[in-house]
Amino acid sequence: MSQHKENNPHHIIPIQTYLAVFGLLILGTIITVWVAEYDFGKWNTVIAMIVASVKATFVMLYFMHLKYDNMMNRVIFGTAFFFLLVLFAFSAVDIYTRISQHVSF
Numbered sequence: 001m002s003q004h005k006e007n008n009p010h011h012i013i014p015i016q017t018y019l020a021v022f023g024l025l026i027l028g029t030i031i032t033v034w035v036a037e038y039d040f041g042k043w044n045t046v047i048a049m050i051v052a053s054v055k056a057t058f059v060m061l062y063f064m065h066l067k068y069d070n071m072m073n074r075v076i077f078g079t080a081f082f083f084l085l086v087l088f089a090f091s092a093v094d095i096y097t098r099i100s101q102h103v104s105f
Contacts, residue, residue, distance in 0.1 A: 011068035021062045028055040 032051050061067040
């Protein structure tokens with residue numbers, strides 16, 4: 001029985017931590033709804049993505065246990081998000097150039 005515990009090390013997260021993260025996620029949802037009521041112009045999407053990214057970070061760190069996992073999984077997640085940002089950047093530039101061409105004519 002003790003050999004099983006040594007071969008399968010898991011980090012036990014206290015329930016208070018889960019409740020604190022849950023509270024932060026609820027607060028993030030409230031902020032999302034509050035921000036959606038106002039028109040910030042072109043910043044609407046940026047603000048929504050920042051709030052969503054913060055909430056996703058908490059979910060990944062605590063509920064997916066990346067905070068206590070080995071560094072390789074963090075590198076894999078970070079690399080995937082980096083390339084996702086690159087994809088969004090190229091798409092945004094492409095859309096911007098197509099819109100500016102149509103507006104100028």
